[in-house]
Amino acid sequence: MSRQRATAFVPGHVTAFFSAHPAARPAAAGSRGAGVTLTDGVTVRVSAGGETEAGDGGSGARTIDGESGTIGAVDDALAELGATGVDVAVETDLPIGAGFGVSGAATLGAALAANDLLDRGRSENELVRIAHEAEVARGTGLGDVVAQARGGVPIRVEPGAPGIGELDGLPATARVEYVTFGELSTEEVLGGDTTALSAAGEDALDRLRADPRLPTMMDAARAFAREADLLVPEVAAAIDAVGEAGGEAAMAMLGRTVFALGTGLSDAGYDPEVCRIDAAGARLTVDGQG
Numbered sequence: 001m002s003r004q005r006a007t008a009f010v011p012g013h014v015t016a017f018f019s020a021h022p023a024a025r026p027a028a029a030g031s032r033g034a035g036v037t038l039t040d041g042v043t044v045r046v047s048a049g050g051e052t053e054a055g056d057g058g059s060g061a062r063t064i065d066g067e068s069g070t071i072g073a074v075d076d077a078l079a080e081l082g083a084t085g086v087d088v089a090v091e092t093d094l095p096i097g098a099g100f101g102v103s104g105a106a107t108l109g110a111a112l113a114a115n116d117l118l119d120r121g122r123s124e125n126e127l128v129r130i131a132h133e134a135e136v137a138r139g140t141g142l143g144d145v146v147a148q149a150r151g152g153v154p155i156r157v158e159p160g161a162p163g164i165g166e167l168d169g170l171p172a173t174a175r176v177e178y179v180t181f182g183e184l185s186t187e188e189v190l191g192g193d194t195t196a197l198s199a200a201g202e203d204a205l206d207r208l209r210a211d212p213r214l215p216t217m218m219d220a221a222r223a224f225a226r227e228a229d230l231l232v233p234e235v236a237a238a239i240d241a242v243g244e245a246g247g248e249a250a251m252a253m254l255g256r257t258v259f260a261l262g263t264g265l266s267d268a269g270y271d272p273e274v275c276r277i278d279a280a281g282a283r284l285t286v287d288g289q290g
């Protein structure tokens with residue numbers, strides 16, 4: 001009897017700053033920028049209901065945290081793998097649409113798990129490309145998937161899927177705290193004029209590459225949020241409060257979310273969620289184990 005279920009864990013990804021690089025081919029489109037991947041992330045369970053030769057014999061059920069619901073890019077990636085019939089359960093403690101790249105994580109997790117369950121024989125780079133293309137085509141992200149595949153503190157040096165884009169990273173680990181005040185539509189921001197935003201993102205990337213350290217990334221992120229005109233009042237107030245308490249905080253792109261290093265938000269009197277920088281990147285897991 002073949003196995004009935006495969007599970008993947010994909011870290012959340014908070015973008016600190018970015019520039020948008022659209023292209024006709026989704027594999028070539030993406031973003032340049034930097035951010036942190038998180039030990040808080042998305043678990044995706046893919047299962048096939050019965051023992052079918054074709055192997056994708058679930059009922060096509062889609063749930064998010066136990067409720068019926070779907071993420072467009074997940075379905076597109078599964079279609080690319082000939083796996084639309086599988087059941088997909090997405091579980092996360094992260095808020096959706098608040099700058100944690102949940103859609104990218106769910107899509108990459110579904111691709112990894114479906115490939116495993118149905119023995120599709122795709123390589124990691126191929127699965128990352130499939131998830132990246134699906135996410136970009138849906139307009140829900142540009143650089144989250146490649147960053148989440150890598151883990152750590154990814155720097156997107158050149159945009160695009162594996163083989164086209166280029167990644168580097170900050171060799172760093174840290175406790176990360178975050179507070180969310182609500183959603184900010186990625187589709188809306190990416191669908192608007194991104195000229196000023198991208199110019200600010202390029203400046204921030206130049207600064208970080210000249211001094212690849214976490215505090216420089218946080219400072220460049222604060223300048224980016226101001227220059228790109230993305231700051232919202234609650235986020236600006238929290239960033240200031242952390243700074244006054246001697247810490248490092250910035251806004252998560254794209255959400256009404258503040259993330260801080262160490263105990264930055266706690267020290268400033270907030271009651272944050274706490275995790276760490278994820279060391280490993282997207283991976284298949286044995287059920288219940290990270």
Ligand SMILES: Nc1ncnc2c1ncn2[C@@H]1O[C@H](COP(=O)(O)OP(=O)(O)OP(=O)(O)O)[C@@H](O)[C@H]1O
Nearest residue numbers: 070071072096097098099100101102103140186254
């Ligand atoms: N409860 C929900 N709230 C928000 N979006 C949802 C929900 N359920 C499903 N979705 C779908 O999930 C996707 C969320 O994509 P979006 O890019 O806004 O969020 P994200 O990936 O979590 O964060 P971000 O891009 O801000 O880092 C959309 O395609 C949306 O239709």
Ligand SMILES: CC(C)(CO)[C@@H](O)C(=O)[O-]
Nearest residue numbers: 015018031141142143144
């Ligand atoms: C566009 C984006 C900020 C949305 O989360 C992210 O995908 C990124 O950094 O490319």
